[in-house]
Amino acid sequence: MTCLISGETVTVRSAAQSFDELGEPTGETVTEAAVDNVVVCPGATADLDSTRPNGVTVAYTLCFPKGADVDLRDATVTVRGTDYKVVGDPKRYTAANTPGPWDLTCEVTRTDG
Known part of the structure; x- marks a missing residue:
């Protein structure tokens, strides 16, 4: 049976901080993974308060496929060429x-403005 819903390819980028023996940060390792068959559902846009009249918040809901080996905590996801924060x-x-x-x-x- 074929699926009526088709997904897109998104890129998940995660950063892991490394520390020395005194607990001070020494660097960051960024991993990037392309994930196929992710369903991208546009969310509602919400205007920000009156102090930022041109500001807008854009959101998506992403549905990742079974078996996608990604850690989404504190990650950035590139959807349709634009970066979004999880x-x-x-x-x-x-x-x-x-x-x-x-x-x-x-x-x-993602918040603009």
Whole structure:
């Protein structure tokens, strides 16, 4: 059976901080992974308060496929050529509750203005 929903390829970028023996930061290692078949659902846009009349928040909900080996906590996701920050620490649904091909949902956001 073919799936009626088609996903896109997004890039997940995570940074891991390294520390010396005194606990001081010594550098950062950035890993980047392309993930195929991610469903991109446009979210609502929300105007910011009156002190920033040109400001706007843009959000997407992303549904990652089963088996995608990504850690989304504090990650940046490139969707359609634009970088978005992951909100929170997304966790996978249980296998019993996800009969389809996607089991990890996260929200990403970007604020302009």
